[in-house]
Amino acid sequence: MKLNKKLLISIPTVIAFLSLFIMVYINSTNLNMPFKNYSNFLKDVDNKIVRSVNLSPSSKIEIILNDGSKYLTDNPNSLNLKESLLKNNIEVNLNSSISKIQTVVSLSFIVSIIFIIAFFMSNRKTKGGISCIDTQDVSSSMANNFNFNSVAGNDEVKENVKDIVDYLRNPEKYKKYGARMPKGIILHGDPGTGKTLIAKAIAGEANVPFYAVSGSDFIQMYVGVGASRIRHLFKKAKSNKKAVIFIDEIDAIGKKRSNSTNGSSEEKDQTLNALLTEMSGFNESHNIVVIAATNRLDVLDSALLRPGRFDRHIEVALPDISAREKIISLHLKNKPYNNFNLKDLAIKTAYFSGAKIESLINEAAILACKENAPYITEYHLDKSFSNIIAGYEKIDKTSLTSKDKEITAYHEAGHALVSLLKLPNEKVSKISIIPTTKGAGGYTLSLPQDSNFQTMEYLTNKVMVFLGGRASEEIIFGEKNITTGAYNDLKQSTNIIYNMIAEYGMGESLGLIRVSGMPDEVKNASSKMIFDECKETIETLYLDTKNIILNNIDTLNVLAQSLMEKETLHHNEILNITKS
Ligand code: ADP
Ligand code: ZN
Numbered sequence: 001m002k003l004n005k006k007l008l009i010s011i012p013t014v015i016a017f018l019s020l021f022i023m024v025y026i027n028s029t030n031l032n033m034p035f036k037n038y039s040n041f042l043k044d045v046d047n048k049i050v051r052s053v054n055l056s057p058s059s060k061i062e063i064i065l066n067d068g069s070k071y072l073t074d075n076p077n078s079l080n081l082k083e084s085l086l087k088n089n090i091e092v093n094l095n096s097s098i099s100k101i102q103t104v105v106s107l108s109f110i111v112s113i114i115f116i117i118a119f120f121m122s123n124r125k126t127k128g129g130i131s132c133i134d135t136q137d138v139s140s141s142m143a144n145n146f147n148f149n150s151v152a153g154n155d156e157v158k159e160n161v162k163d164i165v166d167y168l169r170n171p172e173k174y175k176k177y178g179a180r181m182p183k184g185i186i187l188h189g190d191p192g193t194g195k196t197l198i199a200k201a202i203a204g205e206a207n208v209p210f211y212a213v214s215g216s217d218f219i220q221m222y223v224g225v226g227a228s229r230i231r232h233l234f235k236k237a238k239s240n241k242k243a244v245i246f247i248d249e250i251d252a253i254g255k256k257r258s259n260s261t262n263g264s265s266e267e268k269d270q271t272l273n274a275l276l277t278e279m280s281g282f283n284e285s286h287n288i289v290v291i292a293a294t295n296r297l298d299v300l301d302s303a304l305l306r307p308g309r310f311d312r313h314i315e316v317a318l319p320d321i322s323a324r325e326k327i328i329s330l331h332l333k334n335k336p337y338n339n340f341n342l343k344d345l346a347i348k349t350a351y352f353s354g355a356k357i358e359s360l361i362n363e364a365a366i367l368a369c370k371e372n373a374p375y376i377t378e379y380h381l382d383k384s385f386s387n388i389i390a391g392y393e394k395i396d397k398t399s400l401t402s403k404d405k406e407i408t409a410y411h412e413a414g415h416a417l418v419s420l421l422k423l424p425n426e427k428v429s430k431i432s433i434i435p436t437t438k439g440a441g442g443y444t445l446s447l448p449q450d451s452n453f454q455t456m457e458y459l460t461n462k463v464m465v466f467l468g469g470r471a472s473e474e475i476i477f478g479e480k481n482i483t484t485g486a487y488n489d490l491k492q493s494t495n496i497i498y499n500m501i502a503e504y505g506m507g508e509s510l511g512l513i514r515v516s517g518m519p520d521e522v523k524n525a526s527s528k529m530i531f532d533e534c535k536e537t538i539e540t541l542y543l544d545t546k547n548i549i550l551n552n553i554d555t556l557n558v559l560a561q562s563l564m565e566k567e568t569l570h571h572n573e574i575l576n577i578t579k580s
Contacts, residue, residue, distance in 0.1 A: 012112035019109035023102070033062070034071040041073040045088055052091035055082065058102075146204035151197050152330040152354070153323025160314050161185065161202055164289055168206035168242050171287045182312040183279050184290040186250070186305070188297040189316035192355025195293035196248060198316065202291065203244035211237050211245045215252030218271050226253065226271030234278040234288075242287040247275075250292035254304045272301065279309055318353055318434045320567040321346050327354050331361045336368075338375035345381060350401050350567070351435065360388050405564055407473065408433040408441040411485050413559035414472025414549060415444040415465055420578055421548055422461040425449050431559075432568040441485050442563075456506045459496050463538070464545045466493040471545045472556060493541075497534050509533045 036044075041063060044050050054062040060072040085092050148158050167174050167181040174181060187195040196212075203210035213233060218226040237243040253271045282288060292310055294300065304310050319327055325346035332342075349357055361376075363384035368376040416431045426446045433442035446465075454462075470486035501507030502515055509529035515522060549556055558577050563569060569577070 009116065012115040015108055016112040016116065019105045019112070022105045023109065035060075036063075036071050036073050038074045038076060045085070045090065048088070050085075050088075050090050052093060053085055054093045144204055144207065146197070146200040148201050148205055150204075150330075151194055151201050152326035153319045154194060154198065154316060155323075157187070157198060157314055157316055160312075161198070165202055165205045168202075168208050168244070168287060168289065171242070181289065182310075183282055183288075183308060184292065184304075184310035185312045185314060186297065186300075186310045187291060187293045187314050187316050188295070190318055190353055191295055192353035193316045193318060194354045195316050196246065197354070199244065199246040199291040199293070202289070203246075206242070206244070208242040208244055208287075209237070209240050211243060213245075213247055215247060215249040215254070218253050223270060227274035230271060230274040230278060234281075237288050238286055243289075245288060245290045247290065247292045249294065250304070251294045251296060251299050254292075254294075254300050256299060256301045272304070276303060276309060317432075318351060319357075320432065320434050321350075322566070322568075324349050324352065324357060327357050328361065331358050332376075335361070335365055336375045338377055340378040340381060348385065350405060356388065360384050363387055404441070405433055406560075407477065407483055407485065408435075409560040409563040410472045410476045410556070411469040411483075412442040412444050413556050413563060414468040414470075415489075416468075416559060416574065417472070417552060417556050417578075418468030418545060418548060419444065419446050419465045420574075421552065422464050423458070427571060428574055429571050430568065431563060431574065433563050434567055456500065456504075459500055459506070460541060463493040463496050463541050464548070466490075466496075467538075467542050467545045468549065471542060471549050472560075475546060475549055475553070476556075476560075493538060494534065497537050497541075498530070501533050501537070502530055507533050507537075 041050075044063070044065065049066050050063060051066045052064045054064070056062075056075070059075055061075045062070060063073055064070050082092050151158065164181060164185065171181075187198060189195060199212075200210060211233060213229075218229065233245065237245050253275065279290060290310070292304075297313060305313070325342050328342050328345055328349075349360065352360070360381070361384075364376050364380040367380040367383055371380075373380070412431050412433055416428050419426060419428050423446070426448055428444060428446045430445040431442070432444075435441055466489040467486075469489050470482060473482050473485070501510060505512040505514065507530075509532070510526060513526075515526050515530075555578055559569075559574070562573070562577055566573075
């Protein structure tokens with residue numbers, strides 16, 4: 001809260017307390033006054049010892065006698081009381097000074113309370129979504145503490161955003177070439193993989209203000225509020241020459257639009273539209289980059305992903321073993337530690353996100369501190385490790401992990417091996433057993449050759465590469481131990497085979513006939529034939545794939561072993577391993 005706001009709220013607060021105090025005081029002095037029954041008061045009137053009466057609307061009235069003493073009596077609230085008193089030569093004060101004070105005091109109490117309530121209500125309205133950008137200097141200086149050295153590992157991501165930093169640093173250079181920078185980047189990946197950190201690092205490296213909001217702040221708001229917050233956010237950002245806007249959890253506003261027309265989805269649409277409008281409203285003079293983060297790219301509305309919007313998508317993956325070692329040493333920097341091997345810890349923390357590693361080390365530091373130990377040691381880390389694992393998982397994950405790792409390693413090695421043998425022109429650029437957000441246990445990336453069409457031979461080989469994962473699992477672990485890991489592979493290979501037979505005229509049962517678009521009778525009549533041929537084809541290809549793997553089982557073993565050790569293998573490493 002700013003200083004003048006504090007002043008604004010402290011004045012009515014003081015007044016409210018003061019009035020409360022005065023009211024209590026007046027009441028207590030009133031209470032100290034003696035009290036007489038009304039009938040006794042009337043006797044006093046008859047005895048002519050009453051000098052004056054202070055009439056007021058309250059329940060008690062104040063009586064002053066000739067000798068100066070005072071007392072209270074019940075207020076009869078009668079209209080002719082005043083007349084009868086005057087007839088008796090008694091002075092009548094309609095508004096005693098006390099009751100005047102009372103009125104003023106209670107009025108000022110009410111007014112200041114109303115003011116305080118109004119103040120907090122209006123303050124709450126501006127909070128939430130963009131309160132963090134109310135004071136822009138704070139958020140920009142926040143990002144100033146971050147740069148690419150704050151992010152360990154994630155080298156490919158850093159490489160991918162370098163030009164953005166360069167552009168934010170000297171946009172003139174890019175303008176000379178007429179180059180348009182991406183307006184929006186989406187960082188996608190598991191929670192805790194460092195997406196926010198990277199966004200801050202980009203702003204920090206470029207030394208520009210950093211505005212952060214979260215998509216979840218926009219849900220469950222009244223229609224129109226989210227949209228106006230977006231406009232406000234962009235207005236703020238545009239008031240700087242350069243800025244980074246970070247929208248965490250973009251899926252909360254940018255999910256694929258559904259047909260349901262309830263209030264919350266209408267609100268989402270309005271917010272999303274406001275975002276899209278603002279982004280298309282940028283021109284050359286606005287050097288603003290919008291970075292959005294999500295755990296899942298596939299749920300986002302395609303309108304968001306179109307060119308000119310968030311057209312650069314960067315996956316932020318879970319760290320592999322060498323990245324984990326870097327993250328560990330980054331978070332141990334400036335902490336006293338002794339007597340343990342960073343590499344061992346990196347091995348142990350398989351499938352940990354950067355955030356999980358950070359909390360592991362922080363927990364160990366707290367344990368060491370509690371014990372007044374001179375250093376963080378392996379003992380503290382072990383203890384913290386068990387705490388973290390217990391927090392995340394009920395069962396012992398370490399034993400599970402090593403078995404999981406082995407299965408995934410053989411599965412991916414199977415894909416890679418078949419790819420190397422059957423599609424030698426496709427470069428296998430990377431194999432990893434680190435899971436991705438797409439739900440796969442690991443992945444094998446190959447770069448297909450550029451071509452306008454695909455040959456029948458290519459398609460069959462491609463199917464064999466897809467089947468290589470399951471085939472390897474079956475050969476190594478036995479028929480009964482095959483896993484669900486091949487789910488997506490089977491989906492893809494079935495698709496290819498079906499299309500070959502039903503769409504591309506590459507099968508036997510239909511020949512050159514293409515059934516889609518034909519009358520239902522034709523489709524129904526041919527469906528069994530198509531099914532049978534698909535089944536036969538995939539079974540033959542699966543047998544072939546198993547044979548290829550069996551004939552090269554040594555290479556499979558070496559690939560799988562080094563995958564287990566290093567978790568990620570790049571092109572050159574793969575070539576080195578398979579050459580020998
Ligand atoms: P996300 O936005 O992907 O959920 P964050 O960027 O919020 O993840 O990461 C949370 C914390 O985890 C960071 O503040 C940092 O301490 C730690 N962390 C995550 N990834 C890394 C990394 N690559 N290098 C260093 N620290 C990391
Ligand atoms: Zn697979």
